[in-house]
Amino acid sequence: MLVIFLLAGFGCKSSTTSSTNVTTGGNGAGNGNTTTTFQKGTDWSVTADSGMGSLVDLFVGKFYNNSVGYPDIVLLTSTGAYVYKNKIPSSLNGWDTSLGQISGTEASYTAGTAVDLSLSSDDVLDLVLYRQSPARFEVYINDGKASFSSSSEAITASSNSIAAADFKDRSSNTSKNNLHFLTSSSTGNNQLFDIKNKTIQTPFIQTAVTISTGFKALSADLNGDGYVDFVLVPSNGSSKITLLKNSSDSSFTEDTTTISRSSSNTVRDALLGDFNRDGLDDLLLATSAGFELYVNESTTNTLAFSSHDISFDTSITDEISMVYANLTEDTYYDLIVARDEKDSVFFAATSDYNFKDITSTAFSPSDLSSDTTMVRVADVDQDRVNDIIMSDANGDITTFFNQASDSTDADP
Numbered sequence: 001m002l003v004i005f006l007l008a009g010f011g012c013k014s015s016t017t018s019s020t021n022v023t024t025g026g027n028g029a030g031n032g033n034t035t036t037t038f039q040k041g042t043d044w045s046v047t048a049d050s051g052m053g054s055l056v057d058l059f060v061g062k063f064y065n066n067s068v069g070y071p072d073i074v075l076l077t078s079t080g081a082y083v084y085k086n087k088i089p090s091s092l093n094g095w096d097t098s099l100g101q102i103s104g105t106e107a108s109y110t111a112g113t114a115v116d117l118s119l120s121s122d123d124v125l126d127l128v129l130y131r132q133s134p135a136r137f138e139v140y141i142n143d144g145k146a147s148f149s150s151s152s153e154a155i156t157a158s159s160n161s162i163a164a165a166d167f168k169d170r171s172s173n174t175s176k177n178n179l180h181f182l183t184s185s186s187t188g189n190n191q192l193f194d195i196k197n198k199t200i201q202t203p204f205i206q207t208a209v210t211i212s213t214g215f216k217a218l219s220a221d222l223n224g225d226g227y228v229d230f231v232l233v234p235s236n237g238s239s240k241i242t243l244l245k246n247s248s249d250s251s252f253t254e255d256t257t258t259i260s261r262s263s264s265n266t267v268r269d270a271l272l273g274d275f276n277r278d279g280l281d282d283l284l285l286a287t288s289a290g291f292e293l294y295v296n297e298s299t300t301n302t303l304a305f306s307s308h309d310i311s312f313d314t315s316i317t318d319e320i321s322m323v324y325a326n327l328t329e330d331t332y333y334d335l336i337v338a339r340d341e342k343d344s345v346f347f348a349a350t351s352d353y354n355f356k357d358i359t360s361t362a363f364s365p366s367d368l369s370s371d372t373t374m375v376r377v378a379d380v381d382q383d384r385v386n387d388i389i390m391s392d393a394n395g396d397i398t399t400f401f402n403q404a405s406d407s408t409d410a411d412p
Contacts, residue, residue: 048395
């Protein structure tokens with residue numbers, strides 16, 4: 001089974017791939033908790049080198065093998081990929097930037113994902129990246145010490161988002177050393193391909209995805225049958241959201257009618273997360289006019305979604321990215337929203353579909369930056385509660401440590 005890791009907190013020890021939007025949390029009791037606070041880690045702030053270019057994506061996960069599983073960072077930028085190692089295994093605080101740029105990535109990239117291509121038990125993450133010139137996908141294999149070597153590449157169309165799903169053999173109901181990938185493109189060249197034994201398989205298994213302008217590729221087991229499906233979300237206000245149901249070992253069934261948007265507002269970000277705690281991932285869209293939620297009502301044989309109200313006590317319409325995570329140590333997941341040239345907003349879930357803005361009590365106002373473009377969540381110090389990593393467009397990193405039930409000395 002494919003398990004999210006990029007933003008993972010305690011308990012995600014058998015992961016396959018990274019995600020930019022959703023993570024598990026700790027095991028705290030109580031519902032609707034709105035009292036957590038975050039403290040900025042002075043030693044955990046990094047100012048990016050001016051030569052790194054603009055930030056494309058931020059991967060957080062286990063890139064340097066250690067027994068405890070402290071997460072590291074890889075920044076994907078317009079000039080390459082750069083590794084920041086977590087210093088805690090060396091009894092220090094902060095991000096070690098000395099590993100620098102990954103050799104071979106001296107190019108402009110527009111998309112990527114971090115994934116354990118060997119499906120191994122150590123969960124060390126490899127990289128699948130898309131470079132602009134020459135236009136191609138590249139696979140970089142991690143030796144376990146955050147040193148990467150290029151193992152495979154394939155020329156293809158443009159890409160601005162990549163999602164991964166494990167390849168499970170239906171006859172034996174076991175995962176193989178093989179992963180499916182869906183790539184989205186603003187030009188409509190949305191493609192499916194496999195990576196087997198760390199090598200991109202060509203020709204691509206399916207290229208006739210009919211959606212005209214892909215924006216974001218997502219993956220989850222949408223109908224609870226044990227096989228990971230894909231979602232392709234358009235950016236141009238189209239009502240057509242494409243679901244790709246994992247229907248056999250090597251093919252997906254395209255569905256463009258199950259989710260039909262009632263608005264034509266431009267989508268700025270999208271994530272899959274379980275907003276009503278029924279075990280199935282729902283779809284949340286951040287649009288130019290606010291949020292749209294589509295609740296998953298699928299059964300084993302049928303995909304089904306319906307529009308549902310979602311309530312926030314503070315109205316915002318300028319969101320640019322989201323992350324959905326358990327940050328308050330209760331049974332609900334919370335939502336952090338980065339906004340265009342404004343401070344991020346922390347919404348704590350108080351019940352299913354209901355969120356309260358606790359930004360002013362969770363953070364010191366002077367610690368937040370209006371330049372934040374990406375937010376990631378991970379248990380940076382492995383104290384069983386999720387922390388927050390924020391980055392601006394230049395790749396400057398700020399880390400906030402969760403003070404809920406926090407007992408380690410890695411916090412400031």
